Amino acid sequence: MDSLRTLWPYLKLHRRQYVIGLLAVVIANSLNLLPWYFIRLTIDGLTGQLDTDPATPGVTLAQTGWYALGIVAAAAVAGAFMLLMRRMIVVASRQTEYEVRRDIFAHLQTLDKPYYDRAHTGDLMNRLTGDLSAVREMLGFGVWQIVNIVSGFVTSFAVMFGLSWQLSLIVMAVLPVIVGVLAYMAQLINERHKLAQEQNSLIAGKAQENFSGARVVKGYAIEDREIADYRALNLELLRRNIALIKVDGPLRSFTNLLLGIAFGLILLVGGRLILTPDSDFTVGKFVQFVGYVNRLAFPMMMVGWITGVTQRGLASWLRLRELLDARPLVQDERGRTDAHILDVSGEVNFDRVTLRYGNQTVLEDVSLEVPAGTFLGITGPTGSGKTVLAQLITRSMDPTSGAVKMDGHDLRTIPLTTLRGAVSVVPQEPFLFSDTIANNIGFGLNNAGLPVVPTRVSVVGLPPTPEVPQNPDPVRVREAARLAGLDGDIEGFPAGYDTMLGERGVTLSGGQRQRTAIARAVVREPRILILDDSLSAVDTETERRILDGLREVSQGRTVILIAHRISTLRHADHIVVLEAGRVTEQGSHDALVAQKGHYAELERLQRLASDLDREDDPVADIDAAADRLEGVPVPERAGHQAQRGQTQPQKVMK
Numbered sequence: 001m002d003s004l005r006t007l008w009p010y011l012k013l014h015r016r017q018y019v020i021g022l023l024a025v026v027i028a029n030s031l032n033l034l035p036w037y038f039i040r041l042t043i044d045g046l047t048g049q050l051d052t053d054p055a056t057p058g059v060t061l062a063q064t065g066w067y068a069l070g071i072v073a074a075a076a077v078a079g080a081f082m083l084l085m086r087r088m089i090v091v092a093s094r095q096t097e098y099e100v101r102r103d104i105f106a107h108l109q110t111l112d113k114p115y116y117d118r119a120h121t122g123d124l125m126n127r128l129t130g131d132l133s134a135v136r137e138m139l140g141f142g143v144w145q146i147v148n149i150v151s152g153f154v155t156s157f158a159v160m161f162g163l164s165w166q167l168s169l170i171v172m173a174v175l176p177v178i179v180g181v182l183a184y185m186a187q188l189i190n191e192r193h194k195l196a197q198e199q200n201s202l203i204a205g206k207a208q209e210n211f212s213g214a215r216v217v218k219g220y221a222i223e224d225r226e227i228a229d230y231r232a233l234n235l236e237l238l239r240r241n242i243a244l245i246k247v248d249g250p251l252r253s254f255t256n257l258l259l260g261i262a263f264g265l266i267l268l269v270g271g272r273l274i275l276t277p278d279s280d281f282t283v284g285k286f287v288q289f290v291g292y293v294n295r296l297a298f299p300m301m302m303v304g305w306i307t308g309v310t311q312r313g314l315a316s317w318l319r320l321r322e323l324l325d326a327r328p329l330v331q332d333e334r335g336r337t338d339a340h341i342l343d344v345s346g347e348v349n350f351d352r353v354t355l356r357y358g359n360q361t362v363l364e365d366v367s368l369e370v371p372a373g374t375f376l377g378i379t380g381p382t383g384s385g386k387t388v389l390a391q392l393i394t395r396s397m398d399p400t401s402g403a404v405k406m407d408g409h410d411l412r413t414i415p416l417t418t419l420r421g422a423v424s425v426v427p428q429e430p431f432l433f434s435d436t437i438a439n440n441i442g443f444g445l446n447n448a449g450l451p452v453v454p455t456r457v458s459v460v461g462l463p464p465t466p467e468v469p470q471n472p473d474p475v476r477v478r479e480a481a482r483l484a485g486l487d488g489d490i491e492g493f494p495a496g497y498d499t500m501l502g503e504r505g506v507t508l509s510g511g512q513r514q515r516t517a518i519a520r521a522v523v524r525e526p527r528i529l530i531l532d533d534s535l536s537a538v539d540t541e542t543e544r545r546i547l548d549g550l551r552e553v554s555q556g557r558t559v560i561l562i563a564h565r566i567s568t569l570r571h572a573d574h575i576v577v578l579e580a581g582r583v584t585e586q587g588s589h590d591a592l593v594a595q596k597g598h599y600a601e602l603e604r605l606q607r608l609a610s611d612l613d614r615e616d617d618p619v620a621d622i623d624a625a626a627d628r629l630e631g632v633p634v635p636e637r638a639g640h641q642a643q644r645g646q647t648q649p650q651k652v653m654k
């Protein structure tokens with residue numbers, strides 16, 4: 001019931017269609033009673049039962065012609081009403097499917113990273129396809145058949161009782177047993193269908209992961225294991241599907257037997273009624289009655305099936321509701337979010353921030369002040385909390401205690417659209433779409449001027465499919481590509497900026513992917529640009545070009561660069577070293593080297609490594625590449641003294 005209530009907002013959009021469609025079903029059902037009536041008149045006429053004079057036939061050829069015409073006319077009109085029903089109910093179910101799909105997709109867009117970290121893509125896909133189809137089937141074919149069955153039973157029984165109450169009682173005695181057996185069967189089918197659906201989700205998830213991780217599978221040459229795993233899942237699906245098929249075997253035979261018994265009894269009692277002297281039960285009436293019983297057989301069989309369709313539809317709707325009811329961990333809150341904050345300058349402040357996942361403390365008592373326009377470097381051992389620190393700035397999650405602030409506003413008071421419009425992140429593992437490289441770079445630009453998509457589609461004729469503009473400003477795209485050091489590579493591609501990437505086009509190298517993601521972030525001209533280990537896959541020469549670009553970008557912007565390579569960080573205004581979630585060192589490159597802590601050790605090791613490399617490849621020499629940067633105007637570096645284990649806020653000076 002509750003699931004029906006939540007479906008109502010969608011159903012009520014199509015109330016009119018459902019009412020007209022259902023009336024059409026009832027009318028068609030009533031009209032379908034007529035042919036047997038005309039047959040009865042003909043038989044009774046032919047057998048002389050309508051005539052008092054046995055010497056002449058009780059029906060003329062002309063009359064038979066009219067009856068035949070009546071049968072054809074009834075069939076034609078009933079057919080027209082069935083067409084009307086399809087036009088109304090089946091179309092309404094398709095429209096509802098469109099609306100639910102549209103809403104779920106739009107809602108999924110509002111969910112955040114933690115949701116997608118937990119969700120299985122295969123399962124989401126399965127819900128959007130399999131479950132949505134099950135709901136559509138319930139709302140279309142299901143609704144139609146329920147009304148068809150109910151009106152079929154009511155109209156048929158009304159006439160059948162008029163013909164013979166004795167025969168009607170026989171049918172009524174057998175009918176509930178058959179319907180009960182079929183309903184039980186439907187329940188079994190439903191349970192087993194659910195098991196099969198769950199297995200389908202697992203299979204979809206496995207295939208999706210395998211396709212996404214194809215490189216890893218190939219790299220480790222574990223195709224055979226993958227095939228075996230998939231085969232096991234597939235076999236289990238087959239087993240569950242066979243169990244599903246097996247449900248109705250013996251039960252269907254049993255209902256057949258019951259029907260046979262019912263017809264036997266009808267023949268016996270009906271024959272006796274006809275043969276009883278002075279009885280008004282004629283052969284024609286008997287044939288008409290049997291015709292109606294036959295007509296009931298189909299809806300009877302459908303009862304079980306429809307129960308299954310309805311149960312499946314409702315269960316699927318509940319699964320879809322789970323998607324619609326999911327809420328992002330982080331969202332705007334009435335009373336807390338200040339809608340007046342429309343822009344931020346880029347100043348970030350961590351005020352005694354601690355973040356815990358369960359029992360694990362990921363960040364502890366982190367305090368940091370980053371004035372707008374700072375070039376901030378973050379380094380530290382793997383797992384020390386660098387990414388998490390950056391994620392707090394985009395409010396992927398909220399701190400367990402303390403506060404992250406921008407321009408003095410707690411992030412929780414800044415509208416998410418303002419915040420996410422102000423910050424661009426280049427993630428560690430960039431994702432590229434199967435689209436042109438220009439569209440991949442300009443991905444974040446096309447949010448304005450989108451076509452208005454109708455919320456409801458009309459029954460007669462559909463509006464044209466809206467064209468979503470896909471041409472981000474080419475000048476900005478080229479400039480971003482230049483800043484990311486990608487322009488040279490793109491010019492070498494077959495179709496330049498229109499080169500397709502991914503499944504339908506060229507495959508980019510790791511470094512090219514990283515630079516595409518950097519260009520994508522830069523093109524939006526964000527107030528705060530965060531690069532999470534985004535230069536790890538490029539050589540030092542390319543790194544130098546990107547850093548040059550970032551220097552240009554960083555004029556008036558805050559750039560936060562997470563990196564393991566000292567060469568990447570050395571010219572940052574301020575560098576923070578994280579260890580086990582705590583800020584253990586911070587200051588300028590020179591100050592940190594002088595401090596002889598973790599940073600200085602890292603610098604020494606990397607310098608030694610590059611000294612060794614230099615003999616083979618002078619370009620790979622990190623220091624040499626970094627030295628070339630000396631010609632680039634570097635803003636005055638942070639002038640404060642770094643302190644080891646500092647937890648008090650540190651002002652980062654430009």
Ligand SMILES: Nc1ncnc2c1ncn2[C@@H]1O[C@H](COP(=O)(O)OP(=O)(O)OP(=O)(O)O)[C@@H](O)[C@H]1O
Nearest residue numbers: 117357362380381382383384385386387388389533
């Ligand atoms: N969603 C999460 N749930 C639980 N733990 C998490 C989650 N995200 C991160 N962590 C944990 O937080 C810690 C810090 O992770 P983080 O990704 O910030 O490390 P990092 O310093 O960026 O490492 P790397 O240099 O390897 O990228 C790790 O121990 C990680 O396992």
